[in-house]
Amino acid sequence: MARRPRIVIAGAGYAGLAGYLALRAQVRARRLDVTLVNGDNWHLLLPELPLYLTGAEPEGELRLDLRRAVQPPARLVIAHVEAIEPGGAAVRCAGSAGRIGGDGLLLALGSVSSDFGVPGVAEHAVPVGAWGDAQHLRDRLLQELHSRTHSAVAVVGAGFTGVEIATALAERARAARATLEVVLVGQEVLPSLPPAVRAAATAALRRLEVRLASGRAAAVEAGLVRLEDGSAVRAETIVWAAGVRANPLLRACGLPVNHRGQVEVDEHLRAAQAVYCAGDCAAVRDAETGRTVAATAQLALQEGPGAALNLARELRGEAPRPVRPREHGFLVSLGRADAAGTLSGAAVHGGDIAALKRLIERYHAFQVGGLRGLARGLLRGVQDAAPARV
Numbered sequence: 001m002a003r004r005p006r007i008v009i010a011g012a013g014y015a016g017l018a019g020y021l022a023l024r025a026q027v028r029a030r031r032l033d034v035t036l037v038n039g040d041n042w043h044l045l046l047p048e049l050p051l052y053l054t055g056a057e058p059e060g061e062l063r064l065d066l067r068r069a070v071q072p073p074a075r076l077v078i079a080h081v082e083a084i085e086p087g088g089a090a091v092r093c094a095g096s097a098g099r100i101g102g103d104g105l106l107l108a109l110g111s112v113s114s115d116f117g118v119p120g121v122a123e124h125a126v127p128v129g130a131w132g133d134a135q136h137l138r139d140r141l142l143q144e145l146h147s148r149t150h151s152a153v154a155v156v157g158a159g160f161t162g163v164e165i166a167t168a169l170a171e172r173a174r175a176a177r178a179t180l181e182v183v184l185v186g187q188e189v190l191p192s193l194p195p196a197v198r199a200a201a202t203a204a205l206r207r208l209e210v211r212l213a214s215g216r217a218a219a220v221e222a223g224l225v226r227l228e229d230g231s232a233v234r235a236e237t238i239v240w241a242a243g244v245r246a247n248p249l250l251r252a253c254g255l256p257v258n259h260r261g262q263v264e265v266d267e268h269l270r271a272a273q274a275v276y277c278a279g280d281c282a283a284v285r286d287a288e289t290g291r292t293v294a295a296t297a298q299l300a301l302q303e304g305p306g307a308a309l310n311l312a313r314e315l316r317g318e319a320p321r322p323v324r325p326r327e328h329g330f331l332v333s334l335g336r337a338d339a340a341g342t343l344s345g346a347a348v349h350g351g352d353i354a355a356l357k358r359l360i361e362r363y364h365a366f367q368v369g370g371l372r373g374l375a376r377g378l379l380r381g382v383q384d385a386a387p388a389r390v
């Protein structure tokens with residue numbers, strides 16, 4: 001009998017875990033061996049991070065236990081990938097996990113915060129994204145919320161992450177009657193979204209008394225963000241939410257990458273022979289515009305399965321299929337009970353949209369965590385209904 005093809009998936013975020021779930025039936029039918037490698041034993045619900053950072057979300061709620069989602073005969077290895085072998089033949093992990101290789105590799109190692117060359121970010125600002133940074137940032141922000149003296153938090157980056165953090169924080173500050181000033185630093189609010197959505201977000205920021213410091217950050221110093229026009233924003237805590245770049249391990253492994261360090265892939269999400277890439281770390285091109293698609297969970301959830309199924313097809317000698325991830329819209333929360341964004345091209349805004357965004361997040365939790373994942377979401381729904389406390 002022919003040996004079962006062995007696939008290694010590096011990263012169990014939105015792309016990697018969805019890729020595994022797409023292969024699960026083949027794994028259970030013993031047609032494939034899959035090993036999923038992830039640095040932590042949880043799947044982090046990144047879109048819910050802004051609520052967590054501002055204390056609106058309890059700690060355990062943001063992480064789903066990977067051991068529930070990935071069960072034998074699939075193999076789950078909790079290990080930090082230190083390097084990808086040249087050309088993507090295998091990954092090398094820290095500790096006893098060592099070298100993990102197979103017949104094919106799906107790289108889904110996500111992205112990291114980028115300072116875009118702005119000096120002082122690493123020393124004086126707290127990035128958004130990694131779990132360790134999130135805990136540190138949450139402690140800092142809760143401290144600021146409890147502070148009896150006037151203090152300020154500057155959120156640098158007015159894209160969706162910055163806007164969600166600034167509005168969630170300002171809402172909490174108002175509920176707690178804290179003397180906290182929230183300043184959002186950026187050239188433009190939600191630059192990639194249509195004018196009606198930008199207007200709704202700007203109105204929400206104004207309503208929540210978030211100060212807008214319009215301009216590009218030129219440098220960060222202790223307690224200070226300097227803008228390119230020479231002005232400065234003083235703040236006790238500086239949150240860096242200006243953007244991301246692909247996980248640096250990808251650039252180091254010799255596969256072709258773009259200026260953001262994302263691996264260049266073809267329409268099948270193939271980077272090299274039996275090496276596929278999906279999610280934030282892949283430069284996936286829109287078939288119509290030729291532009292690289294956005295780094296979002298929504299697209300990662302489509303790219304992961306597309307890449308994983310194509311890898312399995314390649315290993316069986318079958319033809320791969322084009323992967324055409326589609327953005328159905330994008331929703332940005334503006335505090336807990338308000339959101340704005342686009343749905344099928346139309347600008348939408350309001351409390352219903354906030355509920356819809358939460359529903360989408362719960363659906364993902366259900367897909368990944370089953371009923372327990374759903375219960376987690378429902379439980380939060382009950383907590384959400386309670387008055388905000390700090």
Ligand SMILES: Cc1cc2nc3c(=O)[nH]c(=O)nc-3n(C[C@H](O)[C@H](O)[C@H](O)COP(=O)(O)OP(=O)(O)OC[C@H]3O[C@@H](n4cnc5c(N)ncnc54)[C@H](O)[C@@H]3O)c2cc1C
Pocket residue numbers: 010011012013014015016037038039040042043044046047048049050079080081082108109110111128129161247249278279280281295296297298299300331
């Ligand atoms: C605050 C915030 C809010 C967001 N809100 C939204 C939103 O509302 N809607 C939306 O569509 N998108 C949103 N995004 C973007 C979205 O989260 C990402 O696009 C998505 O997570 C990308 O999926 P991914 O699988 O490529 O990477 P990730 O989900 O980041 O997964 C990468 C995985 O690789 C693992 N990993 C990384 N390095 C190593 C290593 N060296 N060794 C082992 N494992 C490793 C990580 O632990 C992780 O499990 C948000 C992002 C942030 C930060």
